[in-house]
Amino acid sequence: xxxxxxxxxxxxxxxxxxxxxxxxxxxxxxxxxxxxxxxxxxxxxxxxxxxxxxxxxxxxxxxxxxxxxxxxxxxxxxxxxxxxxxxxxxxxxxxxxxxxxxxxxxxxxxxxxxxxxxxxxxxxxxxxxxxxxxxxxxxxxxxxxxxxxxxxxxxxxxxxxxxxxxxxxxxxxxxxxxxxxxxxxxxxxxxxxxxxxxxxxxxxxxxxxxxxxx
Numbered sequence: 001x002x003x004x005x006x007x008x009x010x011x012x013x014x015x016x017x018x019x020x021x022x023x024x025x026x027x028x029x030x031x032x033x034x035x036x037x038x039x040x041x042x043x044x045x046x047x048x049x050x051x052x053x054x055x056x057x058x059x060x061x062x063x064x065x066x067x068x069x070x071x072x073x074x075x076x077x078x079x080x081x082x083x084x085x086x087x088x089x090x091x092x093x094x095x096x097x098x099x100x101x102x103x104x105x106x107x108x109x110x111x112x113x114x115x116x117x118x119x120x121x122x123x124x125x126x127x128x129x130x131x132x133x134x135x136x137x138x139x140x141x142x143x144x145x146x147x148x149x150x151x152x153x154x155x156x157x158x159x160x161x162x163x164x165x166x167x168x169x170x171x172x173x174x175x176x177x178x179x180x181x182x183x184x185x186x187x188x189x190x191x192x193x194x195x196x197x198x199x200x201x202x203x204x205x206x207x208x209x210x211x212x213x214x
Contacts, residue, residue: 022126022128024128025127026126028128028140028165029126032160032165032167040190041190041193042067042068043065043186043189044065044067044188045063045186046063047182048076048180048182049179049182050178050180051178057178061077063075063076063077064076066191071083071084071085071198072198073198078094080093082198082199082200084200087100088101095209097208097209098200098209099211099213100210100211101212101213101214102213102214124145124156126143126144126145128141129141129143129157137168138161138163139160139161139169142158144158151175153174153175154173154175156172156173166184169183
């Protein structure tokens with residue numbers, strides 16, 4: 001689950017964290033960052049595919065996330081995660097269990113927005129890559145190479161819609177040649193959201209086991 005949220009947050013954090021590269025790529029990343037920050041909230045439906053041809057592995061799943069500031073609600077693989085700005089609630093309907101952790105938990109499977117942003121402190125170099133036509137859209141790719149020589153990531157391709165400046169997809173190639181692709185199928189902004197949307201209602205889970213990590 002760590003990788004799902006990590007890669008997802010990558011979509012909205014690259015521009016401010018890239019360290020050095022050509023000016024055209026920097027300008028495009030800045031435009032993407034400014035566009036995303038201009039929205040009150042985002043609701044995304046996405047497809048996540050992990051492939052490793054040598055190991056004959058292919059995993060595909062779909063998910064949905066709503067983000068507003070530091071708060072988010074993520075649904076993927078039958079699990080719902082609610083972060084209300086202070087606590088993270090992981091709800092598993094299959095296990096009938098709710099795990100509650102604080103923002104600064106050390107659990108490696110619990111990711112908060114602040115930790116996700118820290119991921120980029122190692123930094124990347126970047127440059128413009130190819131342009132592809134995808135269903136009538138011109139997608140400009142930016143290639144990002146990690147500065148950290150010990151990174152498990154070989155490189156990342158970030159696909160950006162030239163017209164809207166929205167992220168289309170992200171392709172991550174690992175040092176073990178595992179390819180991870182996250183494609184946004186639906187991109188909605190500034191949706192009417194109830195103040196209770198990011199709140200966890202414990203009364204709805206009275207029959208669930210409540211696991212408090214701290």
